[in-house]
Amino acid sequence: MTDFCKGLDLALPLIQAPMAGTSTPALAAQVCRAGALGSLAIGHLDPAGAAAALADLASRTDRPFNVNLFAHAPAAVDLAREAAWLDALRTRFAAFGAAPPAKLSTIYDSFTGNAAMLGVVLAAAPRVVSFHFGLPEAPAIAAMKAAGSRLLASVTSRAEAEAARRAGIDMVIAQGWEAGGHRGVFDPEAQDAQLSTAQLLADLVAWGELPVIAAGGIMDGRGIADALEAGAAAVQMGTAFLACPESASDAAYRARLASDAAYETVMTRLISGRPARCLANDFTALAQIPGLPDVPAYPRAYDAGKALNAAAKAAGETGYGAQWAGTGAPRVRPMGAADLVRTLGAELAAIQRPA
Numbered sequence: 001m002t003d004f005c006k007g008l009d010l011a012l013p014l015i016q017a018p019m020a021g022t023s024t025p026a027l028a029a030q031v032c033r034a035g036a037l038g039s040l041a042i043g044h045l046d047p048a049g050a051a052a053a054l055a056d057l058a059s060r061t062d063r064p065f066n067v068n069l070f071a072h073a074p075a076a077v078d079l080a081r082e083a084a085w086l087d088a089l090r091t092r093f094a095a096f097g098a099a100p101p102a103k104l105s106t107i108y109d110s111f112t113g114n115a116a117m118l119g120v121v122l123a124a125a126p127r128v129v130s131f132h133f134g135l136p137e138a139p140a141i142a143a144m145k146a147a148g149s150r151l152l153a154s155v156t157s158r159a160e161a162e163a164a165r166r167a168g169i170d171m172v173i174a175q176g177w178e179a180g181g182h183r184g185v186f187d188p189e190a191q192d193a194q195l196s197t198a199q200l201l202a203d204l205v206a207w208g209e210l211p212v213i214a215a216g217g218i219m220d221g222r223g224i225a226d227a228l229e230a231g232a233a234a235v236q237m238g239t240a241f242l243a244c245p246e247s248a249s250d251a252a253y254r255a256r257l258a259s260d261a262a263y264e265t266v267m268t269r270l271i272s273g274r275p276a277r278c279l280a281n282d283f284t285a286l287a288q289i290p291g292l293p294d295v296p297a298y299p300r301a302y303d304a305g306k307a308l309n310a311a312a313k314a315a316g317e318t319g320y321g322a323q324w325a326g327t328g329a330p331r332v333r334p335m336g337a338a339d340l341v342r343t344l345g346a347e348l349a350a351i352q353r354p355a
Helices: 003-008 025-033 047-060 079-095 115-124 138-146 158-167 197-207 221-229 251-257 284-288 300-314 337-352
Strands: 014-016 038-041 065-070 128-132 150-155 171-175 212-215 234-237 265-268 276-279
Touching (some): 014 025, 014 038, 014 337, 025 038, 025 047, 025 065, 047 115, 065 115, 079 300, 138 150, 150 158, 158 171, 158 197, 197 212, 221 234, 221 337, 265 284
Parallel strands (some): 065 128, 128 150, 150 171, 171 212, 212 234
Antiparallel strands (some): 265 276
């Protein structure tokens, strides 16, 4: 048992990754029920939607759970860049009998400076709150800690971990290059060292200033054991839960995970405007178009990405979705979330049991 488990009364040092758009109250509750830490992403919701989702989760479990928020810098609005991007997508929309949006919108508000969302979080007072893309302002951090929440932040480098420590974050999630979904980089325009999970974990454990949670490419008990032996306080796993019936991944997404398509993932900005690891599909293939203009900033580019996916799906084409997945995708095991947690626990116990 790690200190992380003891502090939250967990049977397994495992966090189910939040996965905005895919995690659900049902998924998080089943993970909690089985003895791990379930997570619910609310960064893509407005305050009313976030409050409803949190109430739903609280009605399903009395166990500790993690609430995840986006703490990115305000979106940079560049109308000329956005117009060029929409024009570049016009022929793709036309292929599905549709037209791109007339203009782009900022579809997700950042948690940073968001008093309404902070109020929702403080009212729910979750045992754990985690942040992606950066850190909220100091008063918000102080308020959540005063409410009894343990604070976690995704980091991709020691510099980001040091910023988290200075801000008062309690633990860092070391997001390796293998991880699915959006990179947690604080500045998406800065150079990314693309450190693997093992490299980043080793660096942050040697740094030694905060407990570290390993994330990226971990799919089974052996992966958990390796991370713990390397000094991690716990692991975070997302891709492993995508095929659980409680997740919100659609049928096409699940079918691709179960096929040879799972062996090819790419890091792309095209869908949302921020780098994210996705199953290679028709959307990610747009990168091969010569002279493709610069992608607008996150999350404004995502407005176009979602619109194109909706148009394609309406025409029966499923290759334009945000099918986020890590490099461990070929090892996804379709089963209920609670059964998966119990399976992972049994695998870990078998490895740790003395011969």
